Each structure stands twice: as structure tokens, then as C-alpha cells.
Amino acid sequence: MTKLSEIVLNGLALGSVYALIALGFVVIFKASGVMNFAHASLLLLGGYVIAQLHDELGFAGALLVGVVVTAAGAGLIEMLFIRGLGKVELHVLTILTIGIDILLTTELVRRIGSDKLSLGDPWGAKSVEVFGANVAQARIAAIVVAVVLITLFFMAFRYTAWGLSMRAASEDREAAALMGVRMKRVQLVAWCVAGALAAVAAVFLTASPTPGLDRTTGFVALKAFPAAVLGGMDSALGALIGAMMIGLTEALAAGYQSDLDALGGGASGIAPYVVMILILLWRPTGLLGSKELSRV
Amino acid sequence: MARAEHQPPQGNEPAPAEHPGGAHPRLRQAGGALVVDGLHVAYGRSVQALRGVSITVPPSGIVTVLGSNGAGKSTLLRAISGTLFLHHGAVEGGTITYNGQNLRGRDAAAAVRAGIVQVPEGRRVFAGLSVAENLQAGLLGTGDRRSARAKQARERVLELFPVLAERETQHAGLLSGGEQQMLAIGRALMAGPKLLLLDEPSLGLAPMMVGRIAQVIREIAEQGTAVLLVEQNAAVALGLAETAYVLDVGEVRLTGPAAELARTDEVRRLYLGDHDESGHAGTPAEGTPHETPAAATSAPRATLRRWRG
Numbered sequence: 001m002t003k004l005s006e007i008v009l010n011g012l013a014l015g016s017v018y019a020l021i022a023l024g025f026v027v028i029f030k031a032s033g034v035m036n037f038a039h040a041s042l043l044l045l046g047g048y049v050i051a052q053l054h055d056e057l058g059f060a061g062a063l064l065v066g067v068v069v070t071a072a073g074a075g076l077i078e079m080l081f082i083r084g085l086g087k088v089e090l091h092v093l094t095i096l097t098i099g100i101d102i103l104l105t106t107e108l109v110r111r112i113g114s115d116k117l118s119l120g121d122p123w124g125a126k127s128v129e130v131f132g133a134n135v136a137q138a139r140i141a142a143i144v145v146a147v148v149l150i151t152l153f154f155m156a157f158r159y160t161a162w163g164l165s166m167r168a169a170s171e172d173r174e175a176a177a178l179m180g181v182r183m184k185r186v187q188l189v190a191w192c193v194a195g196a197l198a199a200v201a202a203v204f205l206t207a208s209p210t211p212g213l214d215r216t217t218g219f220v221a222l223k224a225f226p227a228a229v230l231g232g233m234d235s236a237l238g239a240l241i242g243a244m245m246i247g248l249t250e251a252l253a254a255g256y257q258s259d260l261d262a263l264g265g266g267a268s269g270i271a272p273y274v275v276m277i278l279i280l281l282w283r284p285t286g287l288l289g290s291k292e293l294s295r296v
Numbered sequence: 297m298a299r300a301e302h303q304p305p306q307g308n309e310p311a312p313a314e315h316p317g318g319a320h321p322r323l324r325q326a327g328g329a330l331v332v333d334g335l336h337v338a339y340g341r342s343v344q345a346l347r348g349v350s351i352t353v354p355p356s357g358i359v360t361v362l363g364s365n366g367a368g369k370s371t372l373l374r375a376i377s378g379t380l381f382l383h384h385g386a387v388e389g390g391t392i393t394y395n396g397q398n399l400r401g402r403d404a405a406a407a408v409r410a411g412i413v414q415v416p417e418g419r420r421v422f423a424g425l426s427v428a429e430n431l432q433a434g435l436l437g438t439g440d441r442r443s444a445r446a447k448q449a450r451e452r453v454l455e456l457f458p459v460l461a462e463r464e465t466q467h468a469g470l471l472s473g474g475e476q477q478m479l480a481i482g483r484a485l486m487a488g489p490k491l492l493l494l495d496e497p498s499l500g501l502a503p504m505m506v507g508r509i510a511q512v513i514r515e516i517a518e519q520g521t522a523v524l525l526v527e528q529n530a531a532v533a534l535g536l537a538e539t540a541y542v543l544d545v546g547e548v549r550l551t552g553p554a555a556e557l558a559r560t561d562e563v564r565r566l567y568l569g570d571h572d573e574s575g576h577a578g579t580p581a582e583g584t585p586h587e588t589p590a591a592a593t594s595a596p597r598a599t600l601r602r603w604r605g
Contacts, residue, residue, distance in 0.1 A: 087384055161436060168422050168433045174382050175420040180408030180437015180487065 006133040007255035013139035015247025016146030020201040021224035022239040024194030030170035031190030038097040040218035041104035046070035046199025047213040054120030074195025116212040138207035226276035232289025246272040328355030335390035345371040347546040360525040360533040363543035369526040377414040378404040408437035411490035419480040423469030434486030453482040474505035530567035534558040
């Protein structure tokens with residue numbers, strides 16, 4: 001039983017981190033209509049900045065700078081490419097983000113090399129007992145931080161003018177524009193928020209028991225992508241649920257690895273995608289994706 | 297057919313119906329007027345949607361722009377409200393000023409700040425948001441959502457459309473077509489516009505609902521908001537408006553007081569579905585080489601007259 005509760009807690013922690021990333025996907029998709037494939041490289045950027053600065057500035061200072069730099073980087077992408085190119089079809093912009101991702105990742109991987117960088121987080125390898133389960137402190141911190149940030153995010157989405165603008169714009173851009181919504185500003189803020197969330201996610205994605213930031217961290221981040229897709233891509237709540245499902249599935253697949261030997265090793269790596277495919281077969285618009293809501 | 301009885305009392309009428317070859321009626325008033333002068337709009341490189349359109353909307357009252365599909369009515373509204381770019385269109389010539397302030401090349405947010413709000417064609421309510429949230433969204437351009445003014449605007453809208461108060465928590469997508477149109481108008485009124493642009497509010501609505509919407513438009517105008525009404529349903533529009541313009545393939549073809557325009561043979565035939573050409577005392581307004589019999593014989597228009605009772 002201890003094992004199961006450990007696995008569940010680990011899964012929730014992993015799910016929390018994926019949720020931070022998946023919300024970034026969703027918020028950008030809602031604001032710009034673009035699937036941001038450059039998200040993984042933005043996360044890597046945030047992690048790299050924190051790794052480089054934590055010796056000088058301390059963890060908190062480095063985290064702050066990392067968040068700001070990543071938010072600014074995302075905002076820059078929005079201004080230069082998403083908005084700057086003007087009248088371009090959305091699928092073109094989506095593919096463009098793949099190009100940005102490759103460029104940014106290549107440069108960061110060149111700098112990181114084969115190192116494993118520590119982000120200097122204060123939790124180290126310490127672990128705590130929760131419900132009889134032995135769980136790394138960083139994982140508990142991930143859950144706590146994610147709960148706080150995601151709550152703030154949902155409150156902003158629900159109650160602020162920005163949140164209402166976002167929701168209105170994702171429903172109907174022209175009608176929102178006609179209401180006087182400043183679309184450019186809403187879009188820019190969306191990208192910056194997504195970038196900031198990615199930088200925070202980078203901390204927990206690389207904290208113990210993971211060895212640290214390395215060149216593959218970006219790939220790990222991409223597992224949040226199926227979370228956003230199976231949630232419905234334009235639903236923040238869907239992304240949250242999707243992220244938890246992916247996190248739990250991955251943790252369970254890893255925890256019961258020995259029982260899954262028949263499938264070959266590494267089942268946990270593909271579990272998120274298997275879950276995504278199964279869910280989409282069942283519900284093609286995702287769990288909470290916007291269906292055509294109309295009177296018959 | 298006594299259409300003239302619908303004409304509200306109005307002091308300064310513009311010049312009677314005339315061909316817009318050169319002059320158009322200048323209604324320029326002390327301020328608060330929307331003046332569109334010689335507007336040229338193109339979509340892409342080849343499609344000329346508007347060719348030298350000039351219209352004036354005084355600070356109060358209802359002005360209507362009539363025309364069939366593709367005449368350029370929606371384009372005109374998009375140019376005024378700053379949403380042309382969303383349709384890959386651009387203003388290529390002419391001016392748009394409101395209250396003396398330039399609106400050409402400005403975005404929709406600027407138009408809203410200037411006091412011009414458009415109700416888009418096809419209602420376009422935010423289907424996934426609740427009715428209350430849709431109304432809130434109408435305040436987004438004003439920068440204040442919780443002030444006393446916002447509260448007042450909300451009360452005014454709910455007074456105008458009591459049905460919206462009953463459905464506040466419902467998703468807007470679940471409302472009927474007429475209710476959605478009311479919500480779309482209510483949402484636009486939340487910003488407290490000085491000039492309301494309405495794009496085909498009667499489109500796709502049941503006859504009774506068309507009458508109800510017409511009544512609301514009159515009420516809005518009586519409360520002091522100027523209205524620029526774009527319609528295919530000429531019977532309704534001419535009954536409401538003081539001044540009317542008829543757009544045809546991107547140009548103003550006729551203009552004048554709505555009541556007089558309604559009496560001209562050309563408008564009767566083209567837009568009111570009147571096939572009986574004999575025995576009318578109206579001003580003959582012929583002279584355009586291309587008459588479009590297709591527009592004249594379209595069945596729905598012939599039935600529209602009945603809606604006016």
C-alpha cells in the first residue's frame with residue numbers, strides 16, 4: 001500500500017508540473033489560435049537562466065530572473081512572429097513555432113552540452129513522510145506551488161478583465177474586437193503568462209529526484225502537450241484534468257514497471273501518448289474541448 | 297401603404313432623393329456627427345468593395361443604409377468600426393471622422409473609446425459565456441467594469457430586454473435567435489455608445505421578433521443614441537430611419553429622407569418587392585443602366601411588407 005500512495009503522490013506532483021506547462025499551451029492557443037511548439041524550448045530557456053544565475057543571486061533571485069526572462073522571451077516571439085507577420089494563416093504560425101523551437105533548443109543544447117545543471121533549488125534530495133509514503137520534498141513543493149499558481153490563474157481567468165477578454169476572444173475574435181478589447185495586449189499578456197509558468201515548471205521538472213537540467217528536459221516538457229490536447233486544447237480546466245491523468249498514468253506505469261514487462265521496458269515514456277489517443281478516440285474534441293454549442 | 301406615418305418628427309431634413317453623381321447631402325452638425333467622405337475600400341488587390349462612398353450620420357436619430365448582398369454595407373461598417381483588417385480589407389482613400397476625430401486606420405478599440413460600438417451581423421454572441429458575462433464583455437472597451445456607470449448601463453440594458461435578466465446564468469449559445477440578437481444589442485449598449493452601428497439585426501429572425509427589434513431600435517434612438525442601421529430588409533429600415541442611403545455595388549445610388557425614398561419607384565421595385573409599377577405618384581428615379589431584376593423578384597422581400605402591418 002505504501003507503494004501505491006507513493007506512486008499516486010509522485011503522479012500528482014508530475015501532473016502538477018505538466019499542468020503548469022499545459023496551461024501555457026492552452027492560454028496561448030486561446031489568445032492566438034496557435035499551438036506553441038516553442039514552449040519546450042522556452043521552458044529550457046527558463047531552466048538554463050536559473051541554473052546559470054543561482055550561484056550569484058541565490059535560488060529566489062535566479063528564479064525571479066528566470067521567470068522574467070522566459071516571459072519576455074515568449075512575449076518577444078509573440079511580437080516578432082505571431083503579431084509581427086500580420087496576415088498569416090494560423091497553421092503557418094504553428095509551424096513557425098516549430099522552427100523557433102528548433103533554433104532556441106539548438107542554441108541552449110550547445111551551451112548546456114552534456115552537463116546536468118542544478119537549478120539550486122532548496123529542497124535538494126531531502127524527502128518527507130506523507131501518509132506513510134516516502135516522497136521527495138521537491139515533489140510536495142511542486143504540488144503546493146502548482147496549486148497556488150493554478151488557483152491564481154483560474155481566478156484571473158474568471159474574474160479579471162484580462163480573463164474575460166481572453167475567453168471572449170477565443171470564442172469570437174471579431175466580436176471581442178468590436179467590444180473594444182485590445183487584442184494585441186491580451187495576446188501579449190497570454191504569451192508572457194505562458195512563459196512565466198514554463199519557467200516555474202522547469203524548476204520542478206529538474207528538481208530531485210531528477211538529476212537536473214540537461215538537453216533532454218525539453219522533450220520531457222512535451223509530455224504536457226498530450227495533456228493539453230486531451231483536455232480539449234482550449235479548456236484550462238481540461239488541461240488541468242488532462243495533466244493529472246498523464247502524470248498519474250506515467251507514475252503508475254513507472255511504478256509497476258515490472259508488471260508491464262510484457263510491453264517491453266519504458267512503458268512510462270509512451271503512456272501519456274497512449275492515454276491521449278484513447279481519450280481522443282472516445283471524445284474527439286477532448287475532455288472539455290469546445291463543442292458546437294447551439295440550439296437545435 | 298401609408299409608410300409616411302412611421303416617419304418620426306424631424307426638423308432638418310436633408311435634400312430630397314437625388315442621384316449621387318456629385319453632391320451628397322451634407323448634414324454636418326455642430327458635433328458628434330459621423331462623416332464618411334469619398335471612402336474607397338478594397339479587399340486584397342482586386343476586389344473594390346466601396347468606391348467613393350460618402351455618408352453622414354447626425355448626432356441623433358436613425359440613418360439607414362440599404363442594399364442587396366455584396367453592395368458593400370458590411371464593408372462600410374467594418375471601415376467605421378476598425379475591423380476591416382480582420383477581413384483582409386483596407387481603406388484606400390477617403391476619410392472617416394467622428395466628432396471631428398479621425399477614425400480612418402484606427403483599430404476597433406479606438407472606435408469604441410470614441411463612442412462607436414458595432415453589433416456584428418449574425419449576432420455573434422459569445423456562445424460559451426453566460427448571458428451576464430456577455431454583458432460584462434461589452435464593458436471591456438471602456439476600462440471600467442465595476443463603476444456606477446457600468447451598473448447603470450447594465451440596468452438600462454436589462455430594462456430594455458427583461459428576458460436577458462431571466463437568463464443571466466445561461467450560456468448565450470442556448471438562447472433563441474431573437475434573444476441572441478437582443479443580447480448582442482445589449483452587449484453593445486453596455487459601453488454606453490453615442491453611435492450604435494447595427495449590421496442586419498433582422499437577419500434570420502421571425503417576423504414578430506423583427507417587429508420587437510425594430511421597436512427596441514426606436515427606443516434606443518429616442519434615448520439619445522444615434523443609430524446607423526444597415527439592412528436588407530428595406531421595409532423595416534425605411535420605417536425606422538429618418539435618412540436613408542441606398543448602396544449598390546460599392547457606390548451610393550440614392551439618398552434622401554427615408555419616407556421620400558420609400559415612395560420612389562426604384563426603391564419600391566428593388567427593395568420593397570413592389571411589382572405594380574403603374575399609377576404611383578412617386579419621384580421617378582430611373583436612369584441607371586443596370587437594373588437588377590433578380591433583386592426585384594426575390595420572394596422574401598415581397599413578404600417583408602406584411603411584417604410592418
